[in-house]
Amino acid sequence: MQRALQRALKEGASNGLHVAIIMDGNGRWATARGLARVSGHKAGGEAVRRTVEAAPSLGVRTLTLYAFSADNWRRPQAEVAALMKLFRKYLLAETEKCREKGVRLQVIGRRDRLNPSLVTAIKAAEQRTSDCDRLDLRIAVDYSARDSIVRAAHLLRSAHSITRDEFARALATANCDPGRTPEVDLLIRTGGEQRLSDFLLWECAYAEFVFSNRMWPDFDAGDLESAVTEFHSRQRRFGGLTEAATR
Numbered sequence: 001m002q003r004a005l006q007r008a009l010k011e012g013a014s015n016g017l018h019v020a021i022i023m024d025g026n027g028r029w030a031t032a033r034g035l036a037r038v039s040g041h042k043a044g045g046e047a048v049r050r051t052v053e054a055a056p057s058l059g060v061r062t063l064t065l066y067a068f069s070a071d072n073w074r075r076p077q078a079e080v081a082a083l084m085k086l087f088r089k090y091l092l093a094e095t096e097k098c099r100e101k102g103v104r105l106q107v108i109g110r111r112d113r114l115n116p117s118l119v120t121a122i123k124a125a126e127q128r129t130s131d132c133d134r135l136d137l138r139i140a141v142d143y144s145a146r147d148s149i150v151r152a153a154h155l156l157r158s159a160h161s162i163t164r165d166e167f168a169r170a171l172a173t174a175n176c177d178p179g180r181t182p183e184v185d186l187l188i189r190t191g192g193e194q195r196l197s198d199f200l201l202w203e204c205a206y207a208e209f210v211f212s213n214r215m216w217p218d219f220d221a222g223d224l225e226s227a228v229t230e231f232h233s234r235q236r237r238f239g240g241l242t243e244a245a246t247r
Helices: 002-011 026-032 037-054 070-074 077-100 116-128 145-155 164-174 221-232
Strands: 017-022 060-069 103-108 135-143 186-189 208-211
Touching: 017 221, 026 037, 037 060, 037 077, 037 221, 060 070, 060 077, 070 077, 070 135, 077 103, 077 116, 077 135, 103 116, 145 164, 186 221, 208 221
Parallel strands: 017 060, 017 186, 060 135, 103 135, 186 208
Antiparallel strands: none
């Protein structure tokens, strides 16, 4: 599989690769160590940093991270408050670093339920990194794929007919995404679970899935490389047949 990755990078086949990650296992990682769940989320922030740093060298052009789902509001209020505080702290601490490394920050999902100070930090980070072009880092906060699809359908409710491209643009608008993002090539989920959990349902129509037992705080550059290598070893037919199969 390593040869598959090296060949793909050499040939430029991985240019524009869109990787999405469901960062699962923070709480369980902390509990297993006798720590408060928030300690797991803090450790998860370090895993984010490692992943962002490793992504461009592996041919990843777009990286979408599932940070907080619309259903996560059901968690204890103290944990939710801690998560939002950590996210704002991350934005304030990492924006200049992202700019220096050519990382464009975007946040997708709803913003009307977020604290105004967090929304201000989001807008500032997006504006500050808007001209970066090495990696598009998209962080999903208060995000639900099903809700996004409903909002996109509402935006197009008066249309006589709708194409897939038109719907994709409406979906980007519903997600506060300034431009249409390429469909997901590879979806990774850590923590041992094997489900999408309402994440990028439309964009993952033909994504390859890699499920890892590794808890997110332990995820590192080697894990990302293994997943990307696995991706390049697979045959993607998009409903058709490979050239060899048609002979």
